[in-house]
Amino acid sequence: MKIHQPTRAAGLERLADFTAQAGFNYAHKRNFDYGPEADVEADPWRDNVSRLSPYIRHKLLTEQELIEAVIKVHGSQKADKFITEILWRGYFRGWLEQRPEVWADYVTGRDDALRAMQKLGSQRKIYEQALESRTGIDCFDFWMKELIDTGYLHNHARMWFASIWIFTLKLPWQIGADLFLQHLRDGDAASNVLSWRWVAGLHTKGKSYQATKENIVQFTDGRFTAIGLAQEFVPLVESKSYKFRPLKVPPAPPAAAAFALLVHEEDCHPESLTLPGKPALLIGVSGPDGKSPKGVADPVREFAQGAVTDALTRGSDHFGCESVMWNKGQKLADVMKTAGIERLIVPWLPTGPLKDAIGREVNGCNPRWVMRNYDAAIWPLAKAGFFPVKKKAPDALAPLGILL
Ligand SMILES: Cc1cc2nc3c(=O)[nH]c(=O)nc-3n(C[C@H](O)[C@H](O)[C@H](O)COP(=O)(O)OP(=O)(O)OC[C@H]3O[C@@H](n4cnc5c(N)ncnc54)[C@H](O)[C@@H]3O)c2cc1C
Structure with missing residues (x-):
């Protein structure tokens, strides 16, 4: 297998290997992080998730062809969980396109936080321990190494990692998001920054994501003790509320000589x-x-x-x-x-x-x-939360021949 090769051919090969798993198996096992050592082959490919994200993120493979591929094998009902995750990507992308200030403020906040980190003695020590996998929290230290060594983390591990970073280590979320963008092969402005904001309680205001010992032990197959986690997850707050600017889909370019x-x-x-x-x-x-x-x-x-x-x-x-x-x-x-x-x-x-x-x-x-027809269909739906997008997606995608 041409692992991590940045080519469409390698992405298609992985898609062909994964498609059979994208129905019942994905729906029931996608939340488990069995770890990179559980890989079926010598190189790191886990089969309960697709690991297609670097290909999708660069549009070496398009969302439309992925959805069509899994519907062809499983039908839209059985492939619903996988299709839902693909829609999450479009939701985050559309949400950010229509609130670009969130990205601009992230960049400013990140730069401020990185500057402040130079001066803060005790917080800097925790930050350095985190970067060097020396916090003493076994799962977090493992994921930090895995992130740096492999350029990938399972979705559940990303959620736990971000929650521990923000609520246990009390480090600025923007520096965590920046770390992900430095190391993830699929690092993406919308999926990454908005997911960090979601964990922090800034995306769904007042609702933070709580990484608990029980949940980590269960979904990592008991690989960690996960001792030392915060018990409180007070959502972060911000004074600003971001204005929604509806996306203007560009008209198709007119014919040109060259x-x-x-x-x-x-x-x-x-x-x-x-x-x-x-x-x-x-x-x-x-x-x-x-x-x-x-x-x-x-x-x-x-x-x-x-x-x-x-x-x-x-x-x-x-x-x-x-x-x-x-x-x-x-x-x-x-x-x-x-x-x-x-x-x-x-x-x-x-x-x-x-x-x-x-x-x-x-x-x-x-x-x-x-603009791709798929993006023009999905992005404008991202007005507030994800669930209206999921509900409206069948009507929005039907004109493209995608029958959900
Ligand atoms: C804190 C945090 C940071 C993240 N940063 C990124 C990022 O920078 N880039 C990125 O592509 N994804 C990001 N994600 C979303 C998700 O974790 C990854 O897309 C997924 O883990 C990629 O692995 P996979 O291809 O095996 O996923 P699969 O489970 O096989 O999912 C298939 C595809 O659906 C999309 N998808 C799945 N889950 C999500 C999700 N929660 N949000 C958006 N799209 C999703 C991806 O394109 C993925 O490749 C982040 C999630 C969290 C919690």
Whole structure:
């Protein structure tokens, strides 16, 4: 198995291996974290969850094709749990797109917290112990190592980890979210920051996530004692309430004589975009280090860069056109000028670090934006909580031929 290879082929291979598990097995076993040592093969793949997140996060595989693949094998009822988790991703993405200030405030809060951490003696000691897996809380110390060594944590472990970080160790949630973005191969502005806010009690206001010894022991198959956890989980509060700005879905780009397509790490499947024709040039760009002021771990950088390279190779074959990289220090307008192309089409750049890094320059080239039909169907539904999204998803996705 081509584990962790940042290619669509490796993602499809994993999907083919996992699909049979995506029905009854996933519904009943997905909450168990059996640990990386329980892997079925020499390399870390656990079979009770898909581990497809790095592929989905970079859109090497699209949400639409995943849902279609599991419905084909199990039907929508039996695959409901898996489909629900895919919808959670779209929910968080849509929620953040419609409240981009949450991301901007996270960035400011993270930078303030990191600066303050330099000065705070006792809190810094706890922070250092946490980073070095020396808190004495066996499960937390294990997950810290696992996160750094493998670039992955099971969903339940992420929830427990964040809860222990915030309520037992009393560390700033933004620094925890930053740590995840440095190390997770699937590190994503929306799923990560909003999940941390959810654990803290800021997303569903007044409701925090409580990591308890009993729950950890049960769902890790007794691998840990989980001694030393907080007994109180007072939700964090913030004075600001974020304004909902309804998403404006861009109109389909008009036909153009010749256009370049920007292929960025947020969308690495150019073949399935709805375009007004074949691009004359693909321009690739990635910038994973913008996820954290500390940069990202090598495997995270390699996955993001590799995903863009793979997308360029496949895209060039598919469209029969050349591809170039937009490298650091170059101007995008110059890359286009050199190729003699005036029109630029860009797959939607979602709120997050890549948009922060390149959004202004891309906008300077007067681009036309393309949004995927799936995203345009799901994201606008994220007005408040998840459950209305889940309820409305069947009607929203039916025009795409997805029958939930
Ligand atoms: C504190 C915290 C931080 C997180 N940070 C990230 C992140 O940076 N990037 C990220 O992709 N996910 C994040 N998640 C969500 C979730 O933990 C991962 O998507 C999931 O564990 C990935 O493993 P998998 O592919 O085996 O998941 P599976 O259980 O196989 O799920 C299939 C897919 O559904 C989506 N999904 C599943 N659970 C969730 C969820 N709770 N929220 C959103 N999407 C979900 C993912 O795309 C995942 O690949 C975070 C969760 C928490 C609690």
